[in-house]
Amino acid sequence: MGEYLLEVQDLKTYFKVKAGKVRAVDGVSFAIKPGEKLGVVGESGCGKSVTALSIMRLLPQPPAEMAGGSVLFDDQDLLDVPESTMRKIRGGKIGMIFQDPMTCLNPTMTVGKQIGEALRIHLKVSKDEAQKRAISLLEQVGIPAAAERINSYPHQFSGGMRQRVMIAIALACNPKLLIADEPTTALDVTVQAQILELINGVCSDFGTAVMIITHDLGVVAGMTDRVVVMYAGKVMETAPTDELFANPRHPYTLGLLSSVPRLDEVRHSQLRTIEGAPPDLLKPPPGCPFMPRCAFARAICRTMPPLEALPGNSAHFKACWVDVTDPQEQAYAEKRRQTRIEKVLAATNAQLASTQPVSEEK
């Protein structure tokens, strides 16, 4: 097994659509150590959910296609094992929770039965034993009056409570890894913190590794040991959390971090954005997918850079040809930005001039 619990190597997942193949995940590699908490960050559509679903093999194969790579877990390549083995792993060794707790539970089954189902499938306990364990699990995830609530139906719980039930189901059989796909996105802000704390606490207590997928950098900062930054189906950068926030090395990460408004910023300063839009995954441009939006881009970026460790720092990887800490590179980038601003200004003025019939007399 080595030192890693889960090793994703060059994972590729494509979707067959009428117009061709959408390369949702195009060569993603990362690893999780036992008990480690990994954050996977990226904007909508970057392939982070698809990565998680690919690991769990929850994607229906006709539209989806596992086009390459391997997922090593427990000495097995999950992409190769038969479905029966995969079924034992799902819920038993790897648990997963999803984004929308309102729709993720069967409305006609009691909460106790849904938790119990996981226990009975994997741990082969009796109905009564499953009931008892379900009650204790509900207590552990912080649901009051667990013994009564065990017979309640999902619609009788609030969103936050339902997510707690989902966590209970996912952790019922003490899996080695919990995958959480945007677990707090659909919840109220006040509840978000509670859920994250819960995941953090329970997983630390049981030594469960966590892979938390989110677009929210705040979530990642508070909870994770390592971060993987994804963009357009590829990994851009990965590093220990503190290191990433203190010392980002990929232009995309730079953009992400600087777009978060800070309390200590000068007031009334403009919010910074990353201009442009993500590429069309049907026909991705060759090379680095971020190139069209990257101020640091060079001709060499038309070849995809490999994900390599920084010199002198074996824990921090980036997929970029450019060293963004180099003052020369920064100047180059800044110059390109200024040129663009001038161009845009000129174009706007030209348009205004052509639509105004009479120029103002000053």
Add this chain to the structure above:
Amino acid sequence: MGRYIIRRLLQAIPLLFLVTIFMFTLIHLIPGGADQVIFNPHLSAAGRAALRARFGLDQPVPIQYLKWLGNALTGNFSFSFGTNQPVGDILKQRFPATLQLFVPALALALVIAVLLGVISALRHGTATDYTLTTLAYIGICMPIFLLGLFAQEIFGVWLHWFPTSGTSNYATNIDPVSAFVDHIQHLILPMLVLAISFVGGWSRYMRSSMIDVVKQDYIRTGRAKGVSTSALMVRHALRNAVIPLITIVALDFGAVAGGATITEGIFAWPGLGLLFFQSLAIRDYPVLMAELLLGAVFVIAFNLIADILYAVMDPRIRYS
């Protein structure tokens, strides 16, 4: 829940009253009242007048209605114009035959509809789906009397597998087992025709319900838990998908008093439907009113049952 039922029952009573007024008015609008149809044409005018008075047909219609209502409330549905039997007895005699036809037909239709619907949904878009859908459309788009006609011709006349009408071929004095078998043989064709007429629509409904349910997030949660596909489909998907269908089935069952009318007409099956045709032809008002009332009672009752069933099966309705 109990309060809800009581409220619905209380609402049903005035509805039933209004329905009886509606129906009474209707059947008295049928041209050629009983006196013109049933009475012996050779009767003298005085004789006719006497008979009319005896049957209460000389009174204005609203009075007739009140008389009928008064009797009905005490359970007295008067006597048939045609046979002079107490109407209550006639209904009691005919009702079992209709039940024999209706209940097995619907039970069979339900089982087949669920099976076909689920298979169609799971094999969504494949050749199996198209074949089953085509079969379903035959059930929906073919008028039931045509189905009956074809069934009679093919299985009765050409293949000689089943008899085409009535309930028995033999007179009395046959041993019970043979009589029973013979009865069943007569039952099969009309029952199948009736079942087919329901299966078409129900299986399509089941199919779309199942397709919707399988797309739901909680099915994916189940899969992520490690539940096997078959358990997932039965314990989770089917459990939810069948709920709307059961409500429809309950509602369709409410038509029991009239739903087999056409089938009984074609196969000469002596149930309430055939009785209805016969009574209509001779303008036998007491029988007609009693049958219509019975029909309405069943419709209203099963409407209520359908709602109750829905609440029983879907906890979201029960606990809100």
Add this chain to the structure above:
Amino acid sequence: MDISEQLGSATTQDEVEPFLELAPELVQKRRSQGRIIWDRFIRNRAAVVGAAALLVLVLFCFVGPYIWTLNPDSLNALSATSTLANPTLAHPLGTDDVGRDTLARAMYGGRVSLLVGFISMLMAIVFGIGIGSFAGYYGGAVDNILMRFTDIVLAVPLYLLLFVLSAAFVDGTPKSVIFLIAILTWTYAARLVRGEFLALKEREFVMASRTIGAGNFRLMFRHILPNAAGPIIVNATLLIGTNIILESVLSYFGFGIQPPTSSWGSMIATGESFFDVDPFLVFVPGLLIFFTVLSFNLVGDGLRDALDPQMTER
């Protein structure tokens, strides 16, 4: 880390194209809503087949007689060989027991069946919209009364009511049958429209129109009704099929269309007794009914899928 502060004049040789101009704006031509619905409908092969079949059937019944000019009522009973005849060139579908040409009868009978189905549907829908819209929009006592009324009609099993009403009112002409069927089937349309109105009247666009002073009628018919049009159209299409079946049932049992007019249903009634000798007499009108109703169902289902705003692209 504050890069913007740093100004430099350094340029390098391998400058790439001006950045951000590489990503073209995806300008998707916006199709009109009608176009979207049409496209979705066309992609549904079954629906297109149904629509084509309907076109053929309508042409057959309404234009056919101008091409196949035999008189459906002319009796050829004089010659013994021309009654209950098998298909010949002169009579491609044979003749019936009094020598009338089956093909011509099918066309004329089809006119009656189709017209009865269509017009009764129109009446039922109009009436249903009238009742349903008021009930759904005003709610409260109005809703209660109107729905009680609907419930009374619905409480009687359909076929019992059908036959009683037909015995009371129908005199064998298409007009009376149209009225009869319309009276029985408006209830389903009314329920549907009521449901749509109940849901739609709470929507913001209604409130917005009200705030600029739109009156009730205007709201109901210029704002809410067009938004409910989708399900109503689907229901209407399927209703034609149902009504054609109802008419055929009535006519088959002698309660509907009667001579001198004939419809497909009455043709089956007369042809039934000769089924063993000349099955065409039953098969021709029977299969015509089946394919007509099937086509209406396919088109109706196709419309339902095309109009459903939540249908994902397949």
